[in-house]
Amino acid sequence: MSSVVCLEISTLRRDGGLHCRIGLNQDSVAIYAAALKGGTPFPPVIAFNNGQEIWLADGYHRIAAAESIGHKTCSVDLRSGSLRDAILYVTSIKASKIQGIPHTLDDRSRVVERLLRDYVWSRCSDDQIADHCGVSRRWVHRVRQEFILRN
Known part of the structure; x- marks a missing residue:
């Protein structure tokens, strides 16, 4: 089950090994930050909630951009599931096809x-x-x- 909600960025766990990139592309973060500042809407980040933790699965660059301009909240496509469910999502072809940065x-x-x-x-x-x-x-x-x- 999935629903789009507004959450405090600080509630999103980012330490579960879900970021499948070598690192953040700072140029992309800056471009996203400028777009956010200008009011460009972005799709919600994707996170998995196991009832205790909320694991950020997709949207690391968008979160970094939002934080860089002082945003405290973000739109989240919140899905029920474990850390392992999140891992299986981020490693899937489906996830890689929707990402903004190849x-x-x-x-x-x-x-x-x-x-x-x-x-x-x-x-x-x-x-x-x-x-x-x-x-x-x-x-x-x-x-x-x-x-x-x-x-």
């Missing part, structure tokens, strides 16, 4: 690695992970091999 190659590797750290997905085939993330099977295989060597 994933870099490093971001795509990070998404695959996030699934490889999951107790269920780590046992899935390269094909299954590729289908979920929207990358090639060969990409998943390469990332898995590098992940295994590092861990």
